[in-house]
Amino acid sequence: xxxxxxxxxxxxxxxxxxxxxxxxxxxxxxxxxxxxxxxxxxxxxxxxxxxxxxxxxxxxxxxxxxxxxxxxxxxxxxxxxxxxxxxxxxxxxxxxxxxxxxxxxxxxxxxxxxxxxxxxxxxxxxxxxxxxxxxxxxxxxxxxxxxxxxxxxxxxxxxxxxxxxxxxxxxxxxxxxxxxxxxxxxxxxxxxxxxxxxxxxxxxxxxxxxxxxxxxxxxxxxxxxxxxxxxxxxxxxxxxxxxxxxxxxxxxxxxxxxxxxxxxxxxxxxxxxxxxxxxxxxxxxxxxxxxxxxxxxxxxxxxxxxxxxxxxxxxxxxxxxxxxxxxxxxxxxxxxxxxxxxxxxxxxxxxxxxxxxxxxxxxxxxxxxxxxxxxxxxxx
Amino acid sequence: xxxxxxxxxxxxxxxxxxxxxxxxxxxxxxxxxxxxxxxxxxxxxxxxxxxxxxxxxxxxxxxxxxxxxxxxxxxxxxxxxxxxxxxxxxxxxxxxxxxxxxxxxxxxxxxxxxxxxxxxxxxxxxxxxxxxxxxxxxxxxxxxxxxxxxxxxxxxxxxxxxxxxxxxxxxxxxxxxxxxxxxxxxxxxxxxxxxxxxxxxxxxxxxxxxxxxxxxxxxxxxxxxxxxxxxxxxxxxxxxxxxxxxxxxxxxxxxxxxxxxxxxxxxxxxxxxxxxxxxxxxxxxxxxxxxxxxxxxxxxxxxxxxxxxxxxxxxxxxxxxxxxxxxxxxxxxxxxxxxxxxxxxxxxxxxxxxxxxxxxxxxxxxxxxxxxxxxxxxxx
Numbered sequence: 001x002x003x004x005x006x007x008x009x010x011x012x013x014x015x016x017x018x019x020x021x022x023x024x025x026x027x028x029x030x031x032x033x034x035x036x037x038x039x040x041x042x043x044x045x046x047x048x049x050x051x052x053x054x055x056x057x058x059x060x061x062x063x064x065x066x067x068x069x070x071x072x073x074x075x076x077x078x079x080x081x082x083x084x085x086x087x088x089x090x091x092x093x094x095x096x097x098x099x100x101x102x103x104x105x106x107x108x109x110x111x112x113x114x115x116x117x118x119x120x121x122x123x124x125x126x127x128x129x130x131x132x133x134x135x136x137x138x139x140x141x142x143x144x145x146x147x148x149x150x151x152x153x154x155x156x157x158x159x160x161x162x163x164x165x166x167x168x169x170x171x172x173x174x175x176x177x178x179x180x181x182x183x184x185x186x187x188x189x190x191x192x193x194x195x196x197x198x199x200x201x202x203x204x205x206x207x208x209x210x211x212x213x214x215x216x217x218x219x220x221x222x223x224x225x226x227x228x229x230x231x232x233x234x235x236x237x238x239x240x241x242x243x244x245x246x247x248x249x250x251x252x253x254x255x256x257x258x259x260x261x262x263x264x265x266x267x268x269x270x271x272x273x274x275x276x277x278x279x280x281x282x283x284x285x286x287x288x289x290x291x292x293x294x295x296x297x298x299x300x301x302x303x304x305x306x307x308x309x310x311x312x313x314x315x316x317x318x319x320x321x322x323x324x325x326x327x328x329x330x331x332x333x334x335x336x337x338x339x340x341x342x343x344x345x346x347x348x349x350x351x352x353x354x355x356x357x358x359x360x361x362x363x364x365x366x367x368x369x370x371x372x373x374x375x376x377x378x379x380x
Numbered sequence: 381x382x383x384x385x386x387x388x389x390x391x392x393x394x395x396x397x398x399x400x401x402x403x404x405x406x407x408x409x410x411x412x413x414x415x416x417x418x419x420x421x422x423x424x425x426x427x428x429x430x431x432x433x434x435x436x437x438x439x440x441x442x443x444x445x446x447x448x449x450x451x452x453x454x455x456x457x458x459x460x461x462x463x464x465x466x467x468x469x470x471x472x473x474x475x476x477x478x479x480x481x482x483x484x485x486x487x488x489x490x491x492x493x494x495x496x497x498x499x500x501x502x503x504x505x506x507x508x509x510x511x512x513x514x515x516x517x518x519x520x521x522x523x524x525x526x527x528x529x530x531x532x533x534x535x536x537x538x539x540x541x542x543x544x545x546x547x548x549x550x551x552x553x554x555x556x557x558x559x560x561x562x563x564x565x566x567x568x569x570x571x572x573x574x575x576x577x578x579x580x581x582x583x584x585x586x587x588x589x590x591x592x593x594x595x596x597x598x599x600x601x602x603x604x605x606x607x608x609x610x611x612x613x614x615x616x617x618x619x620x621x622x623x624x625x626x627x628x629x630x631x632x633x634x635x636x637x638x639x640x641x642x643x644x645x646x647x648x649x650x651x652x653x654x655x656x657x658x659x660x661x662x663x664x665x666x667x668x669x670x671x672x673x674x675x676x677x678x679x680x681x682x683x684x685x686x687x688x689x690x691x692x693x694x695x696x697x698x699x700x701x702x703x704x705x706x707x708x709x710x711x712x713x714x715x716x717x718x719x720x721x722x723x724x725x726x727x728x729x730x731x732x733x734x735x736x737x738x739x740x741x742x743x744x745x746x747x748x749x750x751x752x753x754x755x756x757x758x759x760x
Contacts, residue, residue, distance in 0.1 A: 196575065
């Protein structure tokens with residue numbers, strides 16, 4: 001499974017035919033949809049969109065390939081940003097960190113990468129994958145390694161299902177690059193890459209998991225980029241009509257609004273390069289009298305009220321502004337925001353027994369097993 | 381100056397003729413001499429000697445080349461251990477960390493390394509350089525990048541005099557490897573490599589500064605391996621006759637005993653991967669009534685009494701046991717030890733204006749300029 005270092009040295013480049021293309025008009029929808037799917041993390045949609053628009057206007061193209069169109073022997077590299085989301089707001093980036101990281105892996109392996117596989121779906125990282133593909137002149141996979149955003153590299157489906165843990169490359173805004181090799185445990189990669197990221201200023205460009213098309217097709221969470229476009233378009237069309245219309249649009253992708261309220265407390269700290277904390281929300285409208293708290297580690301993990309857990313990782317928990325339907329990332333949570341709590345069931349790729357070892361509640365330190373969203377709830 | 385990444389790709393291997401060879405009988409002398417020259421750091425002489433003896437008995441050879449015998453176009457890599465000395469006592473190593481690090485640089489640069497350049501002189505790192513050369517089948521330079529031990533990579537003469545700051549490779553006992561590129565500031569390399577070392581368990585094997593023979597010859601502190609042999613032999617011969625005889629043997633290499641006393645206080649903490657602190661020594665015999673303190677950061681930096689500074693970095697300050705003449709490394713300092721304070725003037729390579737920027741007292745946070753050892757003292 002995946003492309004090993006030695007096998008990669010002898011192969012020729014494989015041509016990948018794109019299935020569709022992202023236009024400038026799609027960017028706002030992708031930014032919105034991906035940020036909602038980013039469950040509070042996944043990076044900054046605003047800066048990501050600016051970078052993507054700039055790339056398109058400079059003549060780049062974002063050519064998208066469906067997982068089922070990937071030839072078995074094509075070579076992909078997963079790429080995206082790594083770090084505490086808040087740091088990516090405050091650091092001035094080169095803008096080509098991920099490109100340099102992919103090139104470092106190409107040089108190390110002595111192979112050419114044919115396509116870019118998004119690391120995660122999220123406002124920042126979906127755009128980073130597009131820009132990386134655009135700048136490298138490579139197609140981008142319609143799918144990703146998380147089907148949402150997650151805080152740790154050990155939570156990437158490309159790795160969970162057996163892809164190569166190393167080499168991986170990190171690049172910072174000074175062009176400093178670390179190529180990591182000799183690692184076969186995803187958690188060991190996570191801890192070493194995280195430490196380097198913190199030293200690099202808490203944010204870096206990452207390329208990893210150089211794999212063949214067969215592995216990408218079977219291990220990715222498929223078609224999350226087209227899902228982001230559809231979700232973004234539906235929410236954009238609904239948001240002028242208010243929170244109930246957005247909830248209905250959300251329902252069209254299998255999601256549900258679980259709670260409406262006002263943020264009354266936010267606890268947050270940066271620990272080991274992560275943004276960790278919890279937010280308390282007091283009910284509004286139909287939810288007056290209830291109180292829900294959401295725990296997060298870069299991304300939202302667990303939503304609960306006094307009766308118990310309402311939704312839990314890996315299911316997708318997003319908070320969106322009740323007035324604008326803009327998702328509120330965990331670093332932007334603030335007292336007084338009026339938010340809707342939206343939940344989408346996780347992709348089946350994330351809920352196998354194997355995947356839950358890495359992305360279930362216990363992987364985040366909780367002492368209970370995953371229960372699918374909506375299972376314990378009465379239908380609306 | 382030095383070999384750049386691109387130039388290295390096109391060269392053929394160069395044969396280096398060794399000038400002399402280290403035998404098993406030399407190891408104890410090198411361990412003792414190098415540990416004294418290691419000024420309280422430089423790693424564990426005991427474990428280093430065991431590794432070197434094991435390598436010799438397995439048929440390896442430690443072939444030594446004088447700096448003046450290096451062809452201009454030979455390619456050398458500096459190699460040694462990095463980390464808090466105390467960690468190298470407690471971690472079980474692979475034993476080939478530096479070998480893997482050199483190989484990672486060879487693979488990255490697409491060149492063959494012809495000889496090993498010791499990173500620093502010290503009980504551990506002199507032995508590591510020998511073992512690295514022995515296992516790789518390469519000769520070892522009689523000289524090093526510090527002329528003593530220092531706590532930071534920015535203090536290596538190969539870099540101070542313009543050698544390439546990157547690529548550098550770090551390898552831990554699990555075989556995890558980080559190849560660092562795109563760095564041209566020695567202090568930036570130091571901070572990134574130090575962070576990675578801490579994550580790797582506070583000790584790692586390091587290879588760096590791939591350079592040509594012309595650069596190694598002009599930038600190294602020359603003939604420190606042969607100096608370690610001579611010093612070790614002289615001290616071994618003198619130590620049965622007591623502290624005064626050892627002091628006389630020490631004088632034969634230009635050193636001097638500055639103080640005799642008993643350790644009465646040790647303050648030490650591990651900060652950012654460094655062992656930092658100070659030791660207070662009450663005078664004995666001819667020094668009764670005086671009190672000297674020595675500050676250290678892995679290595680001894682400053683010795684002073686109430687009248688002022690007696691000796692300062694980069695001059696070599698070593699503490700040796702008064703009974704056995706064994707050097708006491710900073711992590712072994714303990715209340716009640718009776719020690720002699722020995723000082724050797726630093727090599728001229730360390731006292732140029734350029735070098736003092738990196739290894740003088742101000743580089744360690746002290747607010748005074750370097751004054752050569754013995755200058756302020758009346759002759760004995």
